[in-house]
Amino acid sequence: xxxxxxxxxxxxxxxxxxxxxxxxxxxxxxxxxxxxxxxxxxxxxxxxxxxxxxxxxxxxxxxxxxxxxxxxxxxxxxxxxxxxxxxxxxxxxxxxxxxxxxxxxxxxxxxxxxxxxxxxxxxxxxxxxxxxxxxxxxxxxxxxxxxxxxxxxxxxxxxxxxxxxxxxxxxxxxxxxxxxxxxxxxxxxxxxxxxxxxxxxxxxxxxxxxxxxxxxxxxxxxxxxxxxxxxxxxxxxxxxxxxxxxxxxxxxxxxxxxxxxxxxxxxxxxxxxxxxxxxxxxxxxxxxxxxxxxxxxxxxxxxxxxxxxxxxxxxxxxxxxxxxxxxxxx
Amino acid sequence: xxxxxxxxxxxxxxxxxxxxxxxxxxxxxxxxxxxxxxxxxxxxxxxxxxxxxxxxxxxxxxxxxxxxxxxxxxxxxxxxxxxxxxxxxxxxxxxxxxxxxxxxxxxxxxxxxxxxxxxxxxxxxxxxxxxxxxxxxxxxxxxxxxxxxxxxxxxxxxxxxxxxxxxxxxxxxxxxxxxxxxxxxxxxxxxxxxxxxxxxxxxxxxxxxxxxxxxxxxxxxxxxxxxxxxxxxxxxxxxxxxxxxxxxxxxxxxxxxxxxxxxxxxxxxxxxxxxxxxxxxxxxxxxxxxxxxxxxxxxxxxxxxxxxxxxxxxxxxxxxxxxxxxxxxx
Numbered sequence: 001x002x003x004x005x006x007x008x009x010x011x012x013x014x015x016x017x018x019x020x021x022x023x024x025x026x027x028x029x030x031x032x033x034x035x036x037x038x039x040x041x042x043x044x045x046x047x048x049x050x051x052x053x054x055x056x057x058x059x060x061x062x063x064x065x066x067x068x069x070x071x072x073x074x075x076x077x078x079x080x081x082x083x084x085x086x087x088x089x090x091x092x093x094x095x096x097x098x099x100x101x102x103x104x105x106x107x108x109x110x111x112x113x114x115x116x117x118x119x120x121x122x123x124x125x126x127x128x129x130x131x132x133x134x135x136x137x138x139x140x141x142x143x144x145x146x147x148x149x150x151x152x153x154x155x156x157x158x159x160x161x162x163x164x165x166x167x168x169x170x171x172x173x174x175x176x177x178x179x180x181x182x183x184x185x186x187x188x189x190x191x192x193x194x195x196x197x198x199x200x201x202x203x204x205x206x207x208x209x210x211x212x213x214x215x216x217x218x219x220x221x222x223x224x225x226x227x228x229x230x231x232x233x234x235x236x237x238x239x240x241x242x243x244x245x246x247x248x249x250x251x252x253x254x255x256x257x258x259x260x261x262x263x264x265x266x267x268x269x270x271x272x273x274x275x276x277x278x279x280x281x282x283x284x285x286x287x288x289x290x291x292x293x294x295x296x297x298x299x300x301x302x303x304x305x306x307x308x309x310x311x312x313x314x315x316x317x318x319x320x321x322x323x324x325x326x327x328x329x330x
Numbered sequence: 331x332x333x334x335x336x337x338x339x340x341x342x343x344x345x346x347x348x349x350x351x352x353x354x355x356x357x358x359x360x361x362x363x364x365x366x367x368x369x370x371x372x373x374x375x376x377x378x379x380x381x382x383x384x385x386x387x388x389x390x391x392x393x394x395x396x397x398x399x400x401x402x403x404x405x406x407x408x409x410x411x412x413x414x415x416x417x418x419x420x421x422x423x424x425x426x427x428x429x430x431x432x433x434x435x436x437x438x439x440x441x442x443x444x445x446x447x448x449x450x451x452x453x454x455x456x457x458x459x460x461x462x463x464x465x466x467x468x469x470x471x472x473x474x475x476x477x478x479x480x481x482x483x484x485x486x487x488x489x490x491x492x493x494x495x496x497x498x499x500x501x502x503x504x505x506x507x508x509x510x511x512x513x514x515x516x517x518x519x520x521x522x523x524x525x526x527x528x529x530x531x532x533x534x535x536x537x538x539x540x541x542x543x544x545x546x547x548x549x550x551x552x553x554x555x556x557x558x559x560x561x562x563x564x565x566x567x568x569x570x571x572x573x574x575x576x577x578x579x580x581x582x583x584x585x586x587x588x589x590x591x592x593x594x595x596x597x598x599x600x601x602x603x604x605x606x607x608x609x610x611x612x613x614x615x616x617x618x619x620x621x622x623x624x625x626x627x628x629x630x631x632x633x634x635x636x637x638x639x640x641x642x643x644x645x646x647x648x649x650x651x652x653x654x655x656x657x658x659x660x
Contacts, residue, residue: 045646045647048644048646049644049646049647052644052645053641053644056641066396068396068398137645140645270639273639274635274639277635277638277639277645277648278631278635280645281631281634281635281638281645281648281649281652282620282623282649283645283649284645284646284648284649285619285620285623285649285652285653286616286619286620287649288646288649288650288653289615289616289619289653290612290615290616293612293615301608301611304611305604305607305608305611308607308611309600309603309604309607311383311386314378314379314382314383315382315467315470315607315610315611315613315614316375316378316379316614316618317375317379318607318611318614319611319612319614319615319617319618320618322611322615323615323618323619
């Protein structure tokens with residue numbers, strides 16, 4: 001493992017040429033560093049720790065919505081407009097159905113290529129399969145890499161259902177929930193899952209006749225869900241958009257800017273940063289434990305499995321025995 | 331904490347009247363035991379451990395599909411047919427958009443009431459919010475309760491995206507993926523997320539004109555995804571159904587029975603049980619760690635958070651310090 005100098009600053013960066021290249025915005029180095037973000041192991045962790053010290057400037061925007069909600073199209077339209085305003089844009093796709101992740105039909109992928117030729121845009125799709133519980137952790141680290149590399153705004157695209165997804169999206173500064181008109185079930189899912197964490201609601205495809213009903217439904221739910229505790233002065237807006245015609249896109253960008261300013265001026269940014277840091281530490285702790293158990297305790301686990309399948313042990317009791325046999329390496 | 335007798339059998343059951351009532355199929359006791367499944371704490375764990383010893387007979391069927399795929403309607407239609415064949419049916423809804431979970435429109439909920447008046451059916455919806463990573467663990471324990479209470483078949487309904495969802499569905503014996511016709515994005519999501527773990531594909535709403543295309547798409551994907559390693563003799567079928575007209579429902583029930591027999595006769599059931607037990611033990615271990623950290627280490631966590639927000643510590647290093655300060659209670 002490469003030693004990392006204790007004080008940060010130039011000396012530590014010199015010791016880690018890859019970090020310096022990332023800070024300089026070298027695309028190949030950014031991609032290599034993202035591989036480290038998706039890897040466990042001490043060397044990768046040390047590099048990512050160094051990257052983390054240089055992150056903290058980017059505005060991180062999470063966009064969530066079920067497949068078919070139009071959020072991928074929204075991400076593309078947002079990225080194009082932000083580029084026109086000379087912002088450097090990072091895109092992290094955690095949605096297996098996203099065209100950014102290669103899961104979409106040919107037409108979508110061709111449209112994505114329009115973006116990917118632009119050096120001011122960096123697109124990364126996360127491997128969502130096989131991530132042994134470390135997906136949220138890895139996604140946050142990838143966002144750090146883009147942040148440290150000088151991307152002004154990072155758009156995270158995720159499906160908004162499931163604990164992992166919620167963990168990922170809760171690490172964003174501004175959370176945008178995208179709903180398509182006429183998907184009753186979809187709104188219900190959003191209602192139950194992410195309504196309360198949305199900072200901005202967007203209704204996509206607003207040229208469809210059912211769009212005004214969807215806008216009204218969302219406003220009604222927001223009204224019902226309002227707690228009135230006066231903790232935040234931010235009123236969650238519902239913005240009707242059409243990525244095709246461009247309707248509402250200026251309003252969305254203005255609202256994102258207004259939300260970023262609100263976070264900073266109200267002091268809420270600090271509270272949110274603390275909450276995000278806590279979640280990331282707990283996620284990292286889970287991953288460390290899982291590694292220790294899987295590496296050090298494979299034999300123990302197999303023995304416990306035999307006993308569990310024999311009806312002798314329930315999962316909780318087996319887990320207690322596993323943990324008490326899995327001491328940290330140091 | 332109530333002491334639990336070491337040997338199982340009648341003595342242990344006598345010591346735990348609630349367990350005995352669950353085994354006798356008392357509905358109120360089943361509901362109370364499910365509350366213990368959703369709770370942490372030593373007393374609840376001891377009760378659930380005892381329930382676990384009496385589980386293992388039920389056929390556990392996981393049904394997954396995005397909101398709008400028609401899986402809730404499918405679950406209802408399946409339950410009605412199984413009841414007609416005199417099966418006792420447990421239903422566990424982990425989908426916040428499911429009418430079983432109260433997230434659906436009025437018409438759906440009224441239709442659900444048709445089921446809920448039947449004493450041979452037990453419906454439980456899982457609280458998906460606020461579950462601190464323990465949703466999969468709690469769901470598996472709730473399934474154990476139904477299993478121990480003598481329900482012959484347990485249907486688990488979940489949205490098929492997200493690690494938590496995949497963890498839940500992978501604990502089923504037979505995994506059914508439900509797709510609605512004409513949802514291109516949806517199929518992509520399924521493709522990336524759960525295609526490989528599906529035992530049976532169901533296309534819902536097959537009276538729609540696009541249904542045959544969806545069936546063909548799924549068959550094409552299965553063909554592409556076939557590994558040809560000959561590990562299993564089970565060929566994943568694609569069944570076109572309509573819960574409204576009843577088309578395909580007999581075929582689905584026959585296929586579920588055939589799959590259960592296949593698992594038993596091929597020896598795959600044992601392999602699957604081992605994999606499920608391993609996953610449940612690791613999930614339980616994660617939950618235990620999280621509790622230990624949150625209970626014992628709150629002050630430590632706050633100190634680490636201050637240092638992390640000051641830029642001094644990255645999440646991984648903070649997690650290492652947290653774990654090394656969080657010793658087990660015993």
